[in-house]
Amino acid sequence: MLNLQKTTPLDTDYLESLGFVWHTDSDETSYISDELLVLSEAEAEAYYEATNELYDMVVESAEHVIENNLFHDIGIPFNLVDVIKESWENDVHWHLYGRFDLAGGIDGRPIKLLEFNADTPTALFETAIIQWAMLKQDGLEESSQFNALYEALIDNFKRFVTLEEDVSAFEERYDGWDFLFTSVKGNSEEENTVRLLQHIATEAGYQTEFAYIDDIEFSAEEGISYNDKSYELWFKLIPWEDIALEESDLAMLLTNIIKNQKAIIFNPAYTLLFQSKGLLKILWDLYPDHPLLLETSFEPLEGQKQVKKPVFGREGGSVSILDADGNDLESVEGDYDNHKMVYQAYTELATDAQGLSYQAGVFYAYEACGLGFRKGGKILNNISKFVGHLVK
């Protein structure tokens, strides 16, 4: 049974004052659960170890894709292949952060990788800030969380300059490069996630600015500019595959900007390899029967319950759960029906007394550094709830 501890709900005015404006779901219920999941130190430690191990395996698998030219196999748009290779070749294209979605790890269930949101992960604000605010409100400042996400991001921002684990040389080596942070207009969740990252980069010591994507100008020769000022570093919370499929001119410009070394872009293009659910199949090929993995194939799996999902998708769109005979048990409609699909062995998630399923999201920024949970139906959609945690 899951160990849940009631808390006082955070006041919505307070949440808005923090910049967390997406506190209420479209059905008017609170997006933040008023319960904290209590886990043991050993459970937290297991998430930490598993995530670090998975990241190394993901890197090996991406290398395998590049060496064997499997971009098409895992659904990577052809117009990003150059920029992915280019970004892979040089350490300056440092991965800022990603979020592993994991089944199990609580209630005695084994940890299994569901997917890796490596390119544009959200739930950052909830994990890094909101679940601390919940403890603060209840006077639990001395209680522990597996949550060093905020300081891990400060350090990893500094590594863009130091390019090594030790960040102490940042102040000495940082030469005033300007850092631009970007989201699309009209989505306050994404915008404020980006503004939080900008805030953290500023604390790390960078000169920063924010601009919407459609206000920025791109040039293969001059790089990235906003209001007639050039930026050497650019963070965008915009999926690479959207750039490839919806703005192919931009994909070409960014490729040339990187080739001409006019700017460095975060997260780097190669994180799209990590993000593709096609990589789950490559992982299984390279690490068959690995305890942290679920069998995944490009064809339906024979004789077992499984989940069919598009290689790139959002909010559970176009995802189906199939029984052993391939019949549809449960599905979520979506815009991704035309995408390439993978078939992943089904795994039962931990559930609470209400029958809601719990999934862990472990953030990775140079190492595993923060944990949060979400609860909802068997296929997560946009009214799932964020659940904070406590380690006892």
Added chain:
Amino acid sequence: MKHLTKLSTIAAATGLGALLATGVTGCTQQQQEQQQAKGAFVIIEETALGKYKIVDEFPAEETRIVLKKLDGSENVLTQAQLDALIKEEAAKVDAGTSELTQENPQASQGMGLGSTIMASMAGAMLGAWIGNKLFGNQNYQNNRKAGYKSPSTYSKSKKSFNKPRSTSSKKGGFFGGKKSSSRSGGFFGG
């Protein structure tokens, strides 16, 4: 374990404590969809008696709505007709009886003229004063899509209303029409 931390420790070592007290600077304003065109040229077709759909729409200097009726006749709605239709629809929105704000499985068959106009970009501009009541309503968002004759009309329309601008050597305006999804990731989802 280095990664197991206490708020008291982390708040003392970083700006997290200050952030919990004051928030992220400049974060609190909520963004709304931006409109760049001043008006819209909209073609609406009667698909069944009293049921209408948007066939096409483009950005334009001033707003014009062309109505193709079942009998084949075509006419441009006058400002007075538009004002009256929008006023009527606004009253229905207030009363909760508008087709736009209800769960409306029949929306794909077409909606009344007032609802169809409000579903269009032109409606979003003309009726900006009732827009706030509609904007956060999920049924409105769904019905609005259904108000278009084909899904491609809807997405084309959304795109063309946010035309990218470009300069000689630099290119910009990318994703002008993009309202991307949020909360990526899922139990078995994206």
